[in-house]
Amino acid sequence: MDEHVLLQQASELFTLQGRLIELPARGRAVFVGDTHGDYEASQTVIERYLDSETVLVFVGDYVDRGPHSLENILFLLEQKLKHPENIFLLQGNHEGWKYAEFSPADFWQSLSEERRARFAETLAQLPLAASTPNGVLATHAALPDVQSLTEIDRIEFGDENWRALTWGDWQEVPGYYLGDRGSRPQYGEAYFREIMRRLEKRVLIRGHQPHAPRYLFGARCVTIFTSSAYPLPRTVALLALDQPIAKADQLSMELL
Numbered sequence: 001m002d003e004h005v006l007l008q009q010a011s012e013l014f015t016l017q018g019r020l021i022e023l024p025a026r027g028r029a030v031f032v033g034d035t036h037g038d039y040e041a042s043q044t045v046i047e048r049y050l051d052s053e054t055v056l057v058f059v060g061d062y063v064d065r066g067p068h069s070l071e072n073i074l075f076l077l078e079q080k081l082k083h084p085e086n087i088f089l090l091q092g093n094h095e096g097w098k099y100a101e102f103s104p105a106d107f108w109q110s111l112s113e114e115r116r117a118r119f120a121e122t123l124a125q126l127p128l129a130a131s132t133p134n135g136v137l138a139t140h141a142a143l144p145d146v147q148s149l150t151e152i153d154r155i156e157f158g159d160e161n162w163r164a165l166t167w168g169d170w171q172e173v174p175g176y177y178l179g180d181r182g183s184r185p186q187y188g189e190a191y192f193r194e195i196m197r198r199l200e201k202r203v204l205i206r207g208h209q210p211h212a213p214r215y216l217f218g219a220r221c222v223t224i225f226t227s228s229a230y231p232l233p234r235t236v237a238l239l240a241l242d243q244p245i246a247k248a249d250q251l252s253m254e255l256l
């Protein structure tokens with residue numbers, strides 16, 4: 001498919017599906033960490049896991065850092081259009097170029113001005129969170145300061161809640177907002193517990209922060225990566241959508 005048409009159709013689909021994705025109460029979900037230009041990882045995930053009983057949730061950061069950003073994002077957008085109800089692509093900070101430019105950004109800087117604007121426009125519409133009926137939320141980075149889940153659908157892209165969702169880091173220390181480290185807002189355990197209580201969620205699955213311990217906050221938060229751009233095992237997390245779960249260490253972790 002022509003790149004311009006692909007970006008246009010993907011953009012329309014993202015707008016239609018909204019900023020908060022509600023997953024079904026049956027089958028399984030497979031959560032995929034940052035892929036960062038690891039086209040082979042994305043292909044492997046789709047070949048290995050995609051079927052009619054499975055939803056795949058990629059938690060963002062498809063471009064930059066790894067060697068095949070363009071191939072990776074075009075492949076994922078094509079697959080999304082082919083399987084609109086079985087593949088979901090959350091927005092990472094590397095997809096938020098329209099709202100906050102950053103550096104280094106090898107993918108974005110490799111594009112002509114016109115292509116950069118088109119990609120930025122489409123990726124700016126990606127959803128911000130995915131919610132399961134059994135108490136799991138997936139985001140790219142941290143959590144927004146909202147009162148309820150439905151408010152996530154009304155977050156203004158580019159605002160403080162958007163920044164928490166796409167740029168935020170967790171620290172295993174007491175406290176709420178802990179200040180910024182560069183462009184990354186930092187949050188402590190009290191903030192995590194408070195927002196998860198308001199959202200009525202037990203477990204958060206996210207990527208974004210390669211130096212975070214895999215499990216945080218009594219194993220209620222798990223950080224995963226699925227990219228050869230990091231010296232970490234490429235990991236996906238499997239969840240049965242019809243069974244209760246209380247802790248992230250009850251997820252099945254598999255390596256690519």
Ligand SMILES: [Mn+2]
Binds near residue numbers: 093209
């Ligand atoms: Mn990130």
